[in-house]
Amino acid sequence: DGGIxxxxxxxxxxxxxxxxxxxxxxxNHDAMYWYRQDPxxxxxxxxxSQIVNDFQKGDIAEGYSVSREKxxxxxxxxxxxxxxxxxxxxxxxxxxxxxxxxxxxxxGTRLTVT
Amino acid sequence: KQEVTxxxxxxxxxxxxxxxxxxxxxxSAIYNLQWFRQDPGKGLTSLLLIxxxxxxxxxxxxxxxxxxxxxxxxxxIAASQPGDSATYLCAVYGSxxxxxxxxxxxxxxxxxx
Numbered sequence: 001d002g003g004i005x006x007x008x009x010x011x012x013x014x015x016x017x018x019x020x021x022x023x024x025x026x027x028n029h030d031a032m033y034w035y036r037q038d039p040x041x042x043x044x045x046x047x048x049s050q051i052v053n054d055f056q057k058g059d060i061a062e063g064y065s066v067s068r069e070k071x072x073x074x075x076x077x078x079x080x081x082x083x084x085x086x087x088x089x090x091x092x093x094x095x096x097x098x099x100x101x102x103x104x105x106x107x108g109t110r111l112t113v114t
Numbered sequence: 115k116q117e118v119t120x121x122x123x124x125x126x127x128x129x130x131x132x133x134x135x136x137x138x139x140x141x142s143a144i145y146n147l148q149w150f151r152q153d154p155g156k157g158l159t160s161l162l163l164i165x166x167x168x169x170x171x172x173x174x175x176x177x178x179x180x181x182x183x184x185x186x187x188x189x190x191i192a193a194s195q196p197g198d199s200a201t202y203l204c205a206v207y208g209s210x211x212x213x214x215x216x217x218x219x220x221x222x223x224x225x226x227x
Contacts, residue, residue, distance in 0.1 A: 006157075031213050042118070042203060042217030043158075050212065058214070090157055094213045102148055103215060105158040 003027070004106035006091050011111045013085075021076045021109045023091035030096030032074035033103070036060060037088040046089075049074055050096050078111065085113045116141045116208055120218035127194055128226050135189040135221045137204030142182045145207040148215070149178050149189050152201045161189070161202075194225045 005024045013019045023032065031050045035043035045058030049068040063082025068074055078085045091106040117140045127133055137147075146165050150158040162171045162178040164187070170179040177190040191198060201222045205215040 033213070033215075035215075035217075040123075040219065042120075042205075042219045043215070044217070045214055048212065048214060056212075088155075092158075092215075096213070102146075102160050102163040103213060104160065105150075107157040108155075110155070 004091060004093055004104060006089075006106040006109050008109060009107065011109055013111070013113050015113055016080045017113075018080060019078050019085075019111065019113075021078065021089055021091075021111070023074045023076065023106060024072055025074075025091075025093045025106075026072060027093055027104065028071070029093035029104075030071070031094045032068070033092040033094070034058075034064075034066065034074070034076045035090045035092065037090060037108075043090060046076065078113075085111060087111060116144075116206065116216050118204060118206055118216050118218040120202075120204055120221050122221060123219065124222045124224075126224040126226065129194060129196060131194050131225075132190070132192050133194055133223070135191070135202050135204075135223070137187040137189070137218055139185045139187075139206050139216075141208075142185050143208075144182065147178075147180055147187050147204065147206050149176075149187075150203040150205065152203060152220070154201075158203065191223075194223075196225050196227050199223055199225050 033048040034046040047066045049055035065077045094103045095101045149161040164180040175192040201220045203220045205217045
């Protein structure tokens, strides 16, 4: 059963704590992406990776970190430096450099920091 | 900097109506454009992908058009049903190599029985 798994679905943390969101895929896609969605808004790109052991900052990378040690996994850490971490986080994948290929999204993780 | 705008922000229609959702972008040098559907609290489901060389794509009751020169795309939904109620997001690919998507804010559609 191919797809993208994000866990957990809901996550609650206290202010000042780091938290890591999981994203796993078995679609054999090279590229992976992390987006953030705030209420009533579209998605904004946090980080992306086009190949293992390489990743680039998106538009709102401050306060976040990522790693890409395996093709199947692209975890996102929300650090205490992120000023407004409460949001809905979505992971996506895409075949790298394939013309006409579309991006596929996971079910998302809703993070609440109090 | 590329900006994507969707109008209206919300739309309510009776069942059976045909409707059009609008998406505009500021930089016509886009690669591809993708329309998504999002149900409350869920991830995104891809509806249609329009490549830069195409002018439209169709899937069932959905038809999406792309006019790069004017910076516009429309999503046409025929014979709307209550199950079509969701938020519809438009996103443009600024580059073929990175796959980075730039999203509009979405249009929330309610189809009343």
